[in-house]
Amino acid sequence: MKSITVKELKSMKDSGEDFQLIDVREPNEYEVAEIGGELIPLATVPQNADKFAKDKKVVVHCRSGKRSANAIQFLEQQHGFDNLYNLEGGILAWSDEIDPGVAKY
Numbered sequence: 001m002k003s004i005t006v007k008e009l010k011s012m013k014d015s016g017e018d019f020q021l022i023d024v025r026e027p028n029e030y031e032v033a034e035i036g037g038e039l040i041p042l043a044t045v046p047q048n049a050d051k052f053a054k055d056k057k058v059v060v061h062c063r064s065g066k067r068s069a070n071a072i073q074f075l076e077q078q079h080g081f082d083n084l085y086n087l088e089g090g091i092l093a094w095s096d097e098i099d100p101g102v103a104k105y
Contacts, residue, residue, distance in 0.1 A: 001072055004059055004085040006093045012059075019057040024071045025091075029063065033103040035094050042067045049079050061087035061094075063105075 004012075012019055013036075021037030023030060030039050040048045042062070052058055052075060060068040068086050075081040087093070095102040 001069060001076070002085045003065075003088045005088050006097050009059055009087060009094075010098050012057075017057075019059060020053045022052065022058060022060045022071075023062070024060060024067050025062050029105070032105050033091055033095070035061070035091060035099075035102060037061070042071055045071045045074060046078075049075060052079075052081065052084070054081065054083060056083065057085060058083055059085045059087055062090050064090040064092055066090075 023034065023037045023039045024042040024045060025039070026041050027039065038051065040051060060071055062068040065086055065088055068090065072081075072084045072086050075084060089096070091102060092104055095104050
C-alpha cells in the first residue's frame with residue numbers, strides 16, 4: 001500500500017496539484033476536525049467506490065490511518081485501484097505537524 005506524509009500532502013495542496021482527498025471518518029468526527037476533502041465514511045466505501053477517481057492521485061485519510069488503510073485495501077483488492085495513497089498518521093499527524101488548530105480527539 002502506498003502512503004504519503006502530511007508534509008507531502010501539504011505540499012500538494014499548496015502547489016495546486018490535481019488530486020482527490022477522501023475522508024473516511026464519520027460525519028460527527030468531520031464536524032470536530034477536518035482538513036478538506038469529500039466525506040465518505042468507511043462503512044459506505046463499498047457502495048461509493050465509483051466516487052474515487054481512477055485518473056489521478058487519491059489521498060485517503062481518517063483519524064490515525066487505520067480506517068483509511070482498510071478502505072484502500074478493499075478498493076485495491078475489489079476494484080483494482082492503483083492510485084490510492086494512505087495519509088500516514090491521519091488527521092492527528094496533520095494537527096501535530098502542520099496545523100495545531102485542527103482539533104485532536
